[in-house]
Amino acid sequence: MSRRHATCAAMFLLLGLGAWQLASAGWIHAKALIAQRLIASAWVQARDGGPARRPWPWADLRPVARLTLASRKVDLYVLDNASPRALAFGPAHVGGTASPGGYGNTVLVAHRDTHFAFLERVEIGDELEFETARGRRARYRVQEVTIVDQGESRVLDEAGDAQLTLITCYPFDAVRPGTRLRYVVIAGRVA
């Protein structure tokens, strides 16, 4: 009697713990997916000349560009807010760096396990396309892939030419969050 109850209790406790952890993990991925959908509709409205609308009523972010990598089926909306909270919803343009599609070094950051997971498969020569809110398009070709320490803010420095820098955490398969390394993909503008 008691032993069975004890076993049951332990089992349910572990089941609960498991379910909670799985749900948390799922929530992170769900947020990443759903937010991009909501942002997509805000984007379409902004592009069609409508007023700048928030993707959801309490959002403190706006899409500023759309990043596509057709060969790897990547289609992402880039946000204007690179705070850790906003990063859950999409890649973000790092303020203070060149504006998307402009001259200089445009830096985007995103999570390694959601939006920027594809960076692992990006190869030199891949072409990224960028569309700004005003409908301007710019194409970039990947020139360099490098791994740096998180203190290396040099990658944010201005570049003489139009350049796109994508940054995410590294290693991609690290289990524990908070790594000190960053995976950096640098692309030069080609059109």
Added chain:
Amino acid sequence: MDGKAAPKRTPVDLVGDMIELVFRAFVGGVAAAVAMSLAILALSATAQAATLGEAKTGALLLMTKTAGQYTVAPRVATEVAIEVSGMVARTRVTQHFHNPGSEHVEGVYVFPLPEKAAVDRLRILIGSRAIEGRIREKGEARRIYAQAKSEGKKAALVEQQRPNLFTNTVAHIGPNERVEVTIEYQQALGYENGEYRMRFPLAVAPRYVPMGESAPIPGPRTPGLPIAGAGFAAEGLPGVAPVNPVDIVVFIDAGVPVASARSSYHEAAFSKAGDGRLVVQLVKAQEEADRDFELTWSLAPAATPRAALFTQTQGSIDYALLMVVPPQPTEAERRAYTALPREMVLVIDTSGSMEGASMEQARAALLMALDTLGANDRFNVIEFNSRARALHPSAVPASAELLEHASAWVKKLKARGGTEMEAALDLALDGRDTPGYLRQVIFITDGAVGNEDGLFALIRSRLGGSRLFTVGIGSAPNGHFMTRAAQFGRGTFTYVGNLAEVNEKMSRLFARIESPVLRDVKIRWPDGTPVETFPEQVPDLYLGEPVLVAAAATAPLGTVVVSGTSGNQPWSVALTPQADRTAAGVGALWARAKIAAHMDEIARGTALEEVRPKVVKVALEHHLVSAYTSLVAVDVTPTAPTGATATALVKTSLPHGAFDLPQTDTAATLQLLLGLLALLAAGLVAVVGRRAEPAGAA
């Protein structure tokens, strides 16, 4: 059931059993989960473990192309030798790279230089062989470097990241090898209130990257980003000191005796060399590179220059560096001017990067400014972090009551959040004049911003009749940004290095801005000589400031006349070049000023593609590093195996707050793993429980 099988047992025993089983199952499950996740963590996160482990010895690990293999970052010891001659300084920076690891590495060293440094020489020394660097267009320099690297040759590449921030990349530093890289630059000295001033920057201020989030931890410059550990050492790890020491020695040959000299923030030893030069040496053991080195000296009063003209002839061009100290205004003139009431707008940076000592200094400076206001003046106070907030919607009279209210408000200000300087400038500069008032904007900040050009454009377009005075606070303010901002704002830049200095430096600023000493400054060159000068337009001069102009003329220079309005009197002085007043490097200084002028065109809206060729032309002619030209030196013989080498960024000392790239990973994977492990453990408990049951029932 258990009860039936063992009838002698009491209910107390049963409860005990139950608790024990639950406890064992749970502990067992959790232990299994923890053990497994630890094992996985240990396997997947070797990089972190190794980095952290090694970091205790003060080195940085870096990855090689072979997965799981790491090597140690090279270290750099820097020697700085500065030779001052008159009002020009030539500095030789020698960086000794040492690779303590066992593989060939590429070292990348980020280092600051004074904002007007004209870098014109690079030399690498490998053993006893010296290789001179050549100036090349940036892209070409990179190609030359990359080619040398792929051929296994030693090479060095010096690039300008920002006007005051450079990187030196050295290829193929062999195991336990030392490579010496020497960089030389020219600079004109600052001269103010009869004192020469020279700064050598030692720390790189991390740039603020606006994010729009408040910081969970006070202090770090990038709001919202967790910083590893409690310390803010260069590595972001507690207890890890920068391992890149700096030695500085300055030789001053002023031509006349130096009356007094002092080092503002570091302990320095002063001595006389045999040839009469003053030798200043940074005292060891406190050379830690987290605060700029500043040296000031003055000449004997009789020898204090009123005007100086240095020339250098290169080919068919005469270069000149001209300095004129305007006359002191009479007491009557000053009174007439200061009778004008002022509208003072005080802007204070309360972003996260100001936390601590900087905020204390800024607050003290601001309170001092409020004290200088008279009853006829008007004022307003604006604070800005992630947003800008004005104390009053517009300027208010400086009544005792309102001043008191403002002081109380200022005392309560706290540093947090981002640095949205644009919003603050927008509020402070409305492009309008307040008739009958001198409008002065005093901007107190550490200037840690990235979007400099945008801010310059804003200042230019909205300045109106206002004057913008920037006050740099903290151990490593962005001097480039603040000097240029003040220039666009037709004001001056003041640097306050520590709390003890606030009083002196701010008093001097307030005394100075009470009245411009010389207005409408004009320089007349000998008739018919086409002359190109920088700055093209001499700004208003405040008390203690000299006119400082670099010029290039295609014909030999004759007598130069500098004129202006002092008080309401016309004033002028004539200068003739003298044979003994020639100085090397004047041409380089002129070219550097010309490049700066071209780069300013970008802030005024000229397209980058248009400015670039102009800068490249000047820089290549004068062998200068610029935004678009780099120095590259390549060894002739390959010394390293070709192929993969690791790249190491040699850490630069950061002031008071470490700056890190955003953290871009989530706990999703970890949670997924823990969840699955917990489910697995639950399954195990169920199976074990069922198996144990018949045994218990028997």
